[in-house]
Amino acid sequence: MLGCIFLYYLLVLRPILINLRGFMENVTMRPIIKVLEDKCINCHRCIMVCPVKMCNNGSGAIVDHHSDLCIGCGECITVCSHGARIGIDDFDAFMADLKKGVKIVAIVAPAAAASFEGKYLELNGLLKSLGVKAVFDVSFGAELTVKSYLDYMKKKNPLTVISQPCPTLVSFIEMYRPELIPYLAPADSPMMHMMKAIKKYYPQYADCKIAAISPCYSKRREFDACGIGDYNVTFNSLQDWLDRTRDTITHYKAEDYDNPPAERAVLFSSPGGLMRTVQRYDKDINSKTRKIEGSPEVYHYMAYLSEAIRKSNGPVFKLIDCLNCAMGCNGGPGTGNRGKHLDDVEYLIEQRQMETRKKYQPKNIFQKLFARNKLEKLLDKYWEEGLYSRSYTDRSAIFKQMVIDPAPQQIQAVFTRMHKTGDSDILNCGACGYRNCEQMAVAIINGLNKMENCRHYVEIEKSLQNEEAVKKQLNTVYDHTLEEMNKNLGGISALSENIGETANHVLSSSTAIEQMVENTRSIHETLEQNAQTVLQLNESSTEGKNRLHHIAELIADVSAQSDTLIEACSVIGDIAEQTSILGMNAAIEAAHAGEAVGRGFAVVASEIRKLADISNKQAAEIAGSLKNIKILIDNSKESSGHAEQQFDTMVSLINTVKNEELHINNAMEVQSNGGNQVIQSLNEINSLIRKVKEESASLLSSSELIIEDIRGLKAM
Known part of the structure; x- marks a missing residue:
């Protein structure tokens, strides 16, 4: 067995x-980007700028990184403001081996002129001070690259040629657009040309390792793919080392390169540098070249190019001069130039280009005739057919193995779980870092993200959680609320009844007050009439008083005249008494005179005596009557005085009554006005009570509905 x-x-x-x-x-592929977990805040900005997305894993507490799916563009390093992503190069190994005495030569990318402020020759001095045996200019390798491209295009006449100096774009095509591999230039990059030239044409350095001083972290992958190249040392690492040692590039001696100078290929680090170098051979190359750089534009173009080739309606251009970085290699992730102005960076490259082109400018007619021949002979010396050939690997299998291409039903299932049930829920907001919701769903299906990173999902989940919490809270509050509402119903019913009774009382009070106001108004009118009567009485009393006073004066005059009459009566009495005496004397005299004479005197005397007696008697009677009259007049005068005093008192009282009545009249008028206001207020109160009664009835009905709703909530 x-x-x-x-x-x-x-x-x-x-x-x-x-x-x-x-x-x-x-x-x-070798890892070239490292995630510092303690600095990652899971903000997803790295996913947002990543052109391939699926190399990031946002399913955990941080956004992790998978190197086999990463193309090494370095966009995530630039965009991470927390320093959670850093590039990986070979600087430490390079320095350690130099200290050990390992033989190393260096090749320097043309972007050095932009990264070290034009001190690219001083960089050579720095490298040699560290122990580097020789320094070569990759720009010359770029000249060899152009020659390889032109040779291929001349002999094969391909549909199009995609330039490949950028290892990031090569990784992208190998991994995500393998259908474009046949159109990648089958020639090495300028760095590979230079490395192979060193191995072939500089035997004195055959036993040396090669360090590339570059602007790009992904160059290390190119070395692995081609099997040549030992260290990838970025400009950033060298600058950081200078900063740590408090050194500066200006302290080093300018050292020339150990290989022939390039001409215009020093432009290769700038966008369109390949095209401008080819222009030396083909003046119309501009119209045949698509110059494209920068993320995401270059990746969108590649997708378009793939589709155009598939549909047999493209490509339009014979040469595609493409670079990952918007500033070309001058702004690579291994430089400190990202964020600087494009003109400031490229100015240094342009200055160098003018200097290098002068080296090949003919000084006379003879040199002019053979100028091109001179450069071509130099390039021919370092170029050999097949030496710089490059092949590519279809790496899409690993992507297919690691990333599932889900069916529409699977995506829809994820959408359903994410509460994306309608078109309005497909926000494509990009908050998760992906271009659209479908791409996010693909990441979730592949375990590269989680639904909790979807804004829409989180909002809905919070809403649902809130609903559950509300449900629980409602269930908790239900019994208490229902009990209180039932209590309130009784109170509201009683309140409604009380309000009804109050309304009736207010209505009765309003009627009574209206009657009272009416009575007050009647009293007010009666008082006004009484005031007129009192006024007339006052006037009559005053007039009576005046007349009484006049009578008193007349009585006083009569009394005075009575006194005169009494005196006259007394005088008459006296006269009568004297007349009686005279009669007596006459009688005596008659007696004395005889009977004949005396009889006449006696008769006269007798008559005189009778007259005197009568007068005396009448005078006495008149005097008695006058005395009685005088007593009556005196009594009348006294009574008239008392009556006048009584009239004065009556007039005073009438004036007092008049004033009091006026005061009462004013008070009654004020009371009448106040009564009107009270009636108006009562009417308003009555109206409000009616409204309150209506609202109370409505509240009662509403409370009953609320109880029904609460019961409905309980049943949910």
């Missing part, structure tokens, strides 16, 4: 395992 198993292993499993191992060695 064991023998059979061993034989099966030798004949079947072992070849499969060997092939699988070889396959994995070809398709897996």
Whole structure:
């Protein structure tokens, strides 16, 4: 049995395992980006800028990174403001080996002129001070690259040629657009040309390792793919080392390169540098070239190009001069130039280009005739057919193995779980970092993200959680609320009844007050009439008083005259008494005179005496009557005085009554006005009570509905 198993292993499993191992060695890629977990805040900005998305895993507490799916564009390094992603190069190994005495030569990318402020020759001095044996200019390798491209295009006349100096774009095509591999230039990059030229044409450095001083972290993958190149040292690492040691590039001596100078290929690090170099051979190359750079534009273009080739209606251009970085290699992730102005960076490259082109400018007519021949002969010296050939690996299998291409039903199932049940729920907001909701769903299906990172899902879940919490709270509050509402219903019913009774009382009070106001108004009118009567009485009393006073004056005059009459009566009495005496004297005299004479005197005397007696008697009677009259007049005068005093008192009282009545009249008028206001207020109160009664009835009905709703909530 064991023998059979061993034989099966030798004949079947072992070849499969060997092939699988070889396959994995070809398709897996070296990590060039590291995630610092303690700095990652899971903000998803790295996913947002990543052109391929699925190399990021946002399903955990941080956004992790899978190197086999990463193309090494470095966009996530640039965008991470927390420093959670850093590039990986070979600087530490490079420095350690130099200290150990390992023989190393360096090749320097043309972007050095932009990264070290034009001090690219001083960079050579720095490298040699560290122990580097020789320094070569990759720009010359770019000249060889152009020659390789032109040779291929001339001999093969391909539909189009996609330039491949950028290892990031090569990784993208190998991994995600393998259908474009046949259109990648089958020639090495400028760095590979330079490395192979060193191995071929500089035997004195055959035993040396090669360090590339570059602007790009993904160059290390190119070395792995081509099997040549030992260190990828970025400009950033060198600058950081200078900063740590408090050194500066200006402290080093300018050292020329150890290979022939390039001409205009020093432009290769700038967008369109390839096209401008080819222009030396083909002045119309601009119209045949698509210059495209920067993420995501270059990746969108590649997708378009793939579709155009598939539909046989493209490509339009013979040469595609493409770079991952918007500033070309001058703004690669291994430089400090990202964020600087494009003109400031490219100015340094343009300055160098003018200097290098002068080296090949003819000084006379003879040199002019052979100028191109001179450069071509130099390039021919370092170029050999097949030496710089490059092949590519279809790495899409690993993507297909690691990332499921879900069916529409699977995506819809995820959408359903994410509460995306209608078109309005497909927000495509990009908050998760993906271009659209479908891409997010693909990531979730592949375990590369989670629904909790979807804004829409979180909002709905919070809403549902809130609903559950509300439900629980409602269930908790239900009994208490229902009990209180039932209590309130009784109170509201009683309130409604009380309000009805109050309304009736207010209505009765309003009627009574209206009657009272009416009575007050009647009293007010009566008082006004009484005031007129009192006024007339006052006037009559005053007039009576005046007349009484006049009578008193007349009585006083009569009294005075009575006193005169009494005095006259007294005088008459006296006269009568004297007349009586005179009669007596006459009688005496008559007696004395005789009977004849005396009889006449006696008769006269007798008559005189009678007259005197009568007068005296009448005078006495008149005097008595006058005395009685005088007593009556005096009594009348006294009574008239008392009556006048009584009239004065009556007039005073009438004035007092008049004033009091006026005061009462004013008070009654005020009371009447107040009564009107009270009636108006009572009417308003009555109206409000009616409204309150209506609202109370409505509240009662509403409370009953609320109780029904609460019962309905309980049943949910």
